[in-house]
Structure formats: C-alpha cells, structure tokens
Amino acid sequence: MATYPERTSAPDERSFAALLTFLGVAFSFSVTMIGTTLPTPLYPIYQDAFGFSQLMITIIFAVYAGGVIAALVTTGRWSDQLGRRPLLFAGLACSLISDLLFWQADGLALILAGRVLSGFSAGIFTGTATVAVMELAPPHWRERATFIATAANMGGLGLGPMLAGALSQYLPAPLALPYLAHTGLAALALLCIWQAPETASRPAHPKLSLQRLSVPPAVRGVFVPAAIAGFAGFAVCGFFTSIAPAMMGKVLGYDNRLLIGLVAGSIFIASTLGQFMQGKLPLNLRLPLGSAMLVASVIPLALGIHLQSLALFMLGAIIAGMGQGVAFRAGMGAITAASPPDERAAVASTFFVVAYVAISVPVIGIGFMASVISLQTTGIIFAIFVGLLAVVALVLLLLPGRKQE
DSSP states (O other): OOOOOOOOOHHHHHHHHHHHHHHHHHHHHHHHHHHHHTTGGGHHHHHHHHOOOHHHHHHHHHHHHHHHHHHHHHHTTHHHHHOHHHHHHHHHHHHHHHHHHHHHOOSHHHHHHHHHHHHHHHHHHHHHHHHHHHHHOOGGGHHHHHHHHHHHHHHHHHHHHHHHHHHHHHSSOTTTHHHHHHHHHHHHHHHHHHHSOOOSOOOSSOOOOOOOOOOOGGGHHHHHHHHHHHHHHHHHHHHHHHTHHHIIIIIIOOOOHHHHHHHHHHHHHHHHHHHHHHTTSOGGGHHHHHHHHHHHHHHHHHHHHHHTOHHHHHHHHHHHHHHHHHHHHHHHHHHHHHSOGGGHHHHHHHHHHHHHHHHHHHHHHHHHHHTTSOHHHHHHHHHHHHHHHHHHHHHHHHSTTOOOO
C-alpha cells in the first residue's frame, strides 16, 4: 500500500502570511507618504485656478511641515501606550480626510486644512510605522527591515509627485483624480493594517504625554554637524517639492506635469539609494561623504537654473538626494549611538524636528525672495545657501581631534 508523507506546509504558510503582513504594513507606510507629496505637480494648476502667488504656494507647502512637527511632538510616544495599530489607523484617517478636502477644495481654506492633515498623517507614520515594520519583519528579513522602512518612507515621497503628474497630465479631472486614486490605495492600506497583529505591549492604564525634545551636552558634538547636514539635505527636499514646479515652468520652460513629477520625485528616489549605499561606506566617512555630496550638488543645480538646463537641474537633484540620504541615515545612526538609552527618543525627535523645520522655513524665505527678485536668481541663491550649510557641516566633521562616531 502506498504511503504519503504527512502534510508539513503549515509552518511555511505561517511564514508566508507573516511576510505578507510585513510587506502590507510597509505598503501602508508608502501609501501614506505618497499622499503627502501628491499635490506637488498640481501647484501650477492651483495657482491658475485660485490666483495664488508663489509665496502662497510656499506657505501652503510649509503648513504641511507644521502638521508633521505637531504630530511628532504630540503623538511621538503614544504608540507605546495605545499600540501601533490605533496610531496607524489614525494616520490613515488623516490621509483620507486630506484627500477629501483636496478633492473638494474651492479655495485656500480647504487646501490649507488638507495640507495640515497630510502633515499629521506623515508625523504619525514616521515613527510608528518605522517601528511596526521592524517589529513585524520575519526572522530572515530582520537585517533588511530598517532599509525596507526607509525605502517605504522616502520611496513613497518620491512616487507621490510621479503618480499625480501622470494622472493629471494624461487623464481628465486633474485636481480630483489623483486624490481619488490615492483614496483607493489608502483603502487597501487600511485592510493591510486591519489584518496586522498588534506588536506593542499596551499598559493597563495608558499615560499619554508629549514627546520631550532635548540634546544632552555629551551628544552635541555629534548632533550639531549631523543636524546642519540634515538641515541642508531636507531644505533641498523642500525646495523640490514646493518650488520645483514653478522653476520647471517659469525658468526651464517645461509644463508637462509628469516631467515635473519625475523631477520632483527624483530627489527622494535618489535619497533611498543613498541610504542603501551608506551601509557599504566606512563608518567614519559616511557623514562627511554625505555632506560633500550635498556641496557637490550645488554646481549642477545652480548651473541648471542659470543655463536653463533640465539635464543639469535633474543631475543636481539626484546628487543632492543621494547626499541627503547618506547624511540623514549616517547622522541618525551617529546621534543614536552617542545618546544615552533613556535619551534616544528625545534626541531622535529633536533631529526630526530640525529636519522638518528645514523643509518649511527656507521655502517660505524663497517665496518672499521670489516676490522681490526673479525666481531664477532666487533659485541660484538657495543652491549656494545649501552648499554653504553643507560646507559648515563638513568642516565641523573634519576638524582635527574630532572624535568620529
């Protein structure tokens, strides 16, 4: 009589289910971040439809960063008390309401409200989803979990302008369809979070508190150059997601929204590549090399604006993105390693606040400056400003006797 082996696929099925759950949460992270950069190639349409000035466009963009900072400070520690899933649901709810507000926007008020809620969604997800992805990683994926979370974050930021650019350029209803498409993606993300297990051990009596911001004296020698380099890198990201559409149309002479989205998104895709590459660089050279790449990006960026060359402009974006990725991940690693265990959350939150101030404040300055002098000259001055910041960080990192982390 023939005999058959017992069925032994249950462990494999459980492993496959765990992998799908892990990838589903990473997908949800990416979808949320896509929503935050979706309006980038649409800003010229808003300008034409509602008569917004370039300064108003930069303010619309900057309130997003205010929402991110508010969420980081307010909810930064809540997922340890309430669980990861409730915070992720809250972040997706903010993202969905933001879509609805943009879809129905008939003027400035709803657009500003949509941007603030979009910032809330990013601020909630930045910390909570990163931790959730790492906690849900199957054993053989754990070494790559941090990069998967990073790729979901930065990759989503890069895909947002590309998706909106393609839909708004080639399909009808350019101010509605991108948000409807994102709503569908967010609905799938909700299902992914719904079926994911809770990974946090919630206390019986949760205590909700604000995330404290601080930089202990022992960490400042590492924090200051890392924060300066991070400020420079994130300022460039803010530039490309707020000013690049106007720069592409009014200076370089391109109004194809897919092309605008590709250029604006390229800096985030390059950042993802830079964050992947930094792990292969010598530890003590990571932050200096990231800063040096930011310095190097100034030349093609400024020349691209001056010569009205799309190729040079995009080359500057790619170099800056890679430098930002290397500097950001290396800087975060250095300050985390230098911080006492009970201070790491506060120091990391402070670093993120610096990053999102960099995304917002300089672009408002660009908006003011562009209302006084030409947008072309403003762009060149901004490129030089970023380069000088990166030079300061590089000099501080290379000072004789400075301890390399």
